[in-house]
Amino acid sequence: MGTAPTRGLQWNICLGVEQALELARVAQGANGALPWCQLQEPSLYTVKAVFILDNDGHRLLAKYYDDTFPSLKEQMAFEKNVFSKTSRTDSEIAFFGGMTIVYKSSIDLFLYVVGSSHENELMLMSVLTCLFESLNHVLRKNVEKRWLLENMDGAFLVLDEIVDGGVILESDPQQVIQKVNFRADDSSLTEQSVAQVLQSAKEQIKWSLLK
Numbered sequence: 001m002g003t004a005p006t007r008g009l010q011w012n013i014c015l016g017v018e019q020a021l022e023l024a025r026v027a028q029g030a031n032g033a034l035p036w037c038q039l040q041e042p043s044l045y046t047v048k049a050v051f052i053l054d055n056d057g058h059r060l061l062a063k064y065y066d067d068t069f070p071s072l073k074e075q076m077a078f079e080k081n082v083f084s085k086t087s088r089t090d091s092e093i094a095f096f097g098g099m100t101i102v103y104k105s106s107i108d109l110f111l112y113v114v115g116s117s118h119e120n121e122l123m124l125m126s127v128l129t130c131l132f133e134s135l136n137h138v139l140r141k142n143v144e145k146r147w148l149l150e151n152m153d154g155a156f157l158v159l160d161e162i163v164d165g166g167v168i169l170e171s172d173p174q175q176v177i178q179k180v181n182f183r184a185d186d187s188s189l190t191e192q193s194v195a196q197v198l199q200s201a202k203e204q205i206k207w208s209l210l211k
Contacts, residue, residue, distance in 0.1 A: 045166040046123055048099065049114040050131065050159060054145050057083035061155055065166030082112060093121055102128050107144040126171040127162060133173035134158045157183060
């Protein structure tokens with residue numbers, strides 16, 4: 001008596017599997033693929049683009065990491081369309097043109113991070129948050145157009161520490177700031193070294209002329 005239900009259950013399971021396989025075979029495309037059950041291969045190339053626009057939709061800073069929009073004209077048209085669809089909404093996520101877009105506004109700026117349609121919104125949002133918090137530090141809590149334009153070199157340094165070639169390098173603002181400060185100090189030392197060499201050369205020329 002105890003074995004009958006088990007055998008019946010096994011038989012039902014086998015029938016269920018066979019029916020599922022038969023349905024799968026019927027649903028298969030000509031190329032033998034099942035588009036509705038294919039999984040996207042994981043990729044390190046998470047970010048397609050990052051750009052910052054002013055409150056009129058004009059580009060202030062932008063970096064594209066693949067050839068989805070190969071020309072400047074296509075990039076500008078994409079940014080214009082994105083701005084028109086997001087500038088008057090309270091949402092932080094938009095799906096447009098086969099892209100996943102996360103964005104944030106600050107005074108007279110709009111910050112955007114773009115990924116593919118299947119990209120994890122949380123990953124993109126971590127980039128956006130890190131970008132904003134890092135800029136907030138670099139711009140001394142003045143994340144607005146005037147201060148951004150005056151500190152564009154620092155803004156690009158921040159972005160380069162967060163994303164490189166579409167790959168997310170860092171999502172911790174504190175780590176980004178430390179790396180940016182280190183690069184800035186290193187650049188300052190290099191400039192100082194060059195200045196010292198030039199000054200030394202001038203003095204040598206001066207003494208050679210006096211002799």
